Amino acid sequence: MAVVGHPVKHSLSPPMHNAAIEALAETDHRFKNWTYYKFDIEPDRLQEALPKFHARGFLGINLTVPHKIIATQFVSIGEKEVELSGACNTLLKSENGYTGFNTDLYGMTQAIETEFSIHLKNREVILLGAGGAARAAAIACAQAGVNKLTLANRTLSKLDTIIESLEKLEDKPTVKTCQLPGNLPFDSDAPLVINATSLGLNPNDPAPADLSQFPSSTLVFDMIYNPAQTTLLKQAEARGMLTANGLGMLVFQGERSLQIWSNTDPSTAIMLKAVRAGLKSF
Secondary structure (H helix, E strand, O other), X not given: OXXXXXXXXXXXXXXXXXXXXXXXXOOOHHHOOOOXXXXXXXXXXXXXXXXXXXXXXXXXXEEOOOHHHHHHHOOEEOOHHHHHHOOOOEEEEOOOOEEXXXXXXXXXXXXXXXXHOOOOOXXXXXXXXXXXXXXXXXXXXHHOOOOEEEEEEOOHHHHHHHXXXXXXXXXXXXXXXXXXXXXXXXXOOOXXXXXXXXXXXXXXXXXXXXXXXXOOOOEEEEOOOOOOOOHHHHHHHHOOOEEEOOHHHHHHHHHHHHHHHHOOOOOOOHHHHHHHHHHHOO
């Protein structure tokens, strides 16, 4: 298996998955020869790269920025979440190519509810970004029962794709849009702010939004996990807000990826336990 991105040097997926594989191999010999790698591949080379991975026997591939949306053109669709989000982050080898899945939706929902000890149902969310990660986050929020969703981005027209995807759902939140930079609207006492932009991958990046007008009871979730503290999270913590980075999301989406590749019973607790052990040993 492998994770493919551009850049990809920051990825913790290899130590995480290899630790999980090692633990699984103790009770299931199928995993004895499994290994997880990482490859930096530019987006215009993804189409030619996928057949090469297939020919060399790569059972599974995780996709990270900027490949999640691009890849949907070159793979079979494995679940409705891929169609709704327009993105896939997990590929499973089939006879003639790869089938795409999206484990980010599950990973984000589980991470937020676990990290903050909350339920997303009936909450207000302000979502920053308009790319594949933001689109997946919007769908995940809607499926989890969020009742108010503000979509914020520098270019408002780029939010149209997210809005179109939300319109396909039977149950959807009340949706507003807001242009960045600018004052973000909120109505509740404890809104949840989710950063789905790439601002923060570089330690010198500015925060994607100004949270100075938000109450200290605001929850701030940043999908970025490396670096562990982005500028946005530092500013939020300075204002007394509860924060969480994307490490939990990586854990939960990684757990589901391994389940897809191995066809292991999702109730097997060793998956999540091994993933967490891999992160601690990194």
